[in-house]
Every structure is written in C-alpha cells, then in structure tokens.
Amino acid sequence: MALKDNIVWYWKADTNGSFPDSVGSNNGTINGATYTASGKINWAYSFDWTNDKITINTSFPSEWWISFWFTADVFGTGWYASTNTNNNTLLNDTTAGYLWISSGLSWEISVNLYDTEFKITTITSLSVDTWYHLVATWDTSNYYVYLNGSLEWSWVFSGLSALSDWVVIGSTYENNRYWDWNFDEFGIFDSLLSQTDVTNLYNGWAGNQYPFIEGNPIFFGANF
Numbered sequence: 001m002a003l004k005d006n007i008v009w010y011w012k013a014d015t016n017g018s019f020p021d022s023v024g025s026n027n028g029t030i031n032g033a034t035y036t037a038s039g040k041i042n043w044a045y046s047f048d049w050t051n052d053k054i055t056i057n058t059s060f061p062s063e064w065w066i067s068f069w070f071t072a073d074v075f076g077t078g079w080y081a082s083t084n085t086n087n088n089t090l091l092n093d094t095t096a097g098y099l100w101i102s103s104g105l106s107w108e109i110s111v112n113l114y115d116t117e118f119k120i121t122t123i124t125s126l127s128v129d130t131w132y133h134l135v136a137t138w139d140t141s142n143y144y145v146y147l148n149g150s151l152e153w154s155w156v157f158s159g160l161s162a163l164s165d166w167v168v169i170g171s172t173y174e175n176n177r178y179w180d181w182n183f184d185e186f187g188i189f190d191s192l193l194s195q196t197d198v199t200n201l202y203n204g205w206a207g208n209q210y211p212f213i214e215g216n217p218i219f220f221g222a223n224f
Contacts, residue, residue, distance in 0.1 A: 065137030
C-alpha cells in the first residue's frame with residue numbers, strides 16, 4: 001500500500017504551542033509539554049515526567065497501526081511503582097490500556113490490554129538521548145511491535161475491541177505516571193501494515209514525514 005492512502009491522522013509536532021493534525025482537523029491539546037528544536041524531523045515536543053501530556057480526542061479504526069519517534073532522558077527500572085521513577089508511559093488509550101518501555105533486569109516493552117499484560121523481554125537494548133522509531137499494530141487477532149524497522153515481537157490477542165475515547169501521550173489517563181522524553185511524528189493508520197511500510201517510515205533512521213515519500217531508503221532533513 002502507499003502510506004498516504006491509509007493515513008487517518010498525523011501530527012508532525014512542528015508547531016509551537018499547538019499540536020495540529022496534518023491530515024484532518026483532529027488536533028491535540030498540549031498540557032505542559034515543551035516545543036523543542038531537537039526533533040527527529042524538524043521540531044518535537046519534550047515531556048518532563050512531572051505533569052506533561054498531550055491529549056487527542058479520537059476513536060481508532062477496527063484494524064490499526066501507530067507510528068512515532070521517541071528519545072528518552074531516562075528509563076524506569078521497574079513496574080507498578082512510583083510516578084517519577086517507573087512505568088514510564090509512551091502513550092495510552094482510556095479504553096484498552098497502555099504501551100510502556102522500561103528497563104530492569106532486561107529491556108521490556110509492556111502492553112496492557114484489558115488487564116492482560118504482555119511483556120517483551122528480548123527487546124533491543126535502548127540508550128538515553130537516542131532517537132528510536134516504534135510501530136505497533138493490531139489486526140483484530142494479532143498484536144505486533146516494531147523497533148527501528150524490525151519486528152521485535154508479536155502475539156495472538158483477539159479480545160481487544162476498537163480503541164475509543166482519546167489518546168494520551170506522555171501520561172496515563174489517571175495522571176499518575178509520566179514519561180521523560182521527546183516525542184515526534186505520530187501517525188495513526190487504518191489498515192494492516194507490511195514490512196515494506198514499516199521500512200519506508202523508518203527510512204534508514206532518517207524518518208519519513210507526511211505526506212510521505214515512497215521508496216526505501218530516502219534520506220532527507222532529519223536530526224541525527
């Protein structure tokens with residue numbers, strides 16, 4: 001598929017003081033996050049793990065995948081602990097759960113879906129102050145997570161309905177856990193992804209911003 005044919009919403013994070021949707025009009029609301037020149041492509045938003053977040057009112061497609069870039073100043077070291085040291089939030093939806101990255105005895109991505117937690121304990125080791133591209137997708141039966149263009153893990157999960165309500169970037173919707181990171185280039189798509197799609201978005205670590213340039217790799221103005 002062509003990436004632009006299946007994009008539903010896309011937030012470039014290139015506008016100071018607002019979080020506009022580049023595809024439609026589903027704009028996000030900024031609460032404390034700081035506009036920064038240190039983006040993966042152009043600008044980004046920075047979160048301080050105290051009270052920063054961005055909320056987006058939305059309802060996910062029945063089959064979906066999300067794509068974004070992130071870099072962290074610090075990673076947590078445990079699960080279900082205090083706000084400022086653990087369970088650092090990537091993003092969450094109020095209906096279906098959370099997507100986390102943390103470090104403990106091993107690096108983990110944890111996805112909580114209706115009180116069922118899946119931990120990926122073989123994730124590539126991550127470093128602070130380094131940009132990573134993450135893609136997650138669900139096809140009504142299987143959940144997949146890609147990191148920097150490669151599949152990290154997949155599992156069968158059929159109990160998840162279409163996500164709804166809103167997406168919160170950088171915080172749980174209860175506002176009791178936060179993330180210390182920079183966040184850039186957030187897209188939500190409405191179809192099953194292919195490895196080619198993921199590769200095109202990752203684009204040899206350069207990234208690929210909406211309205212997208214098809215082909216791989218194509219290098220253009222990204223912050224390395």
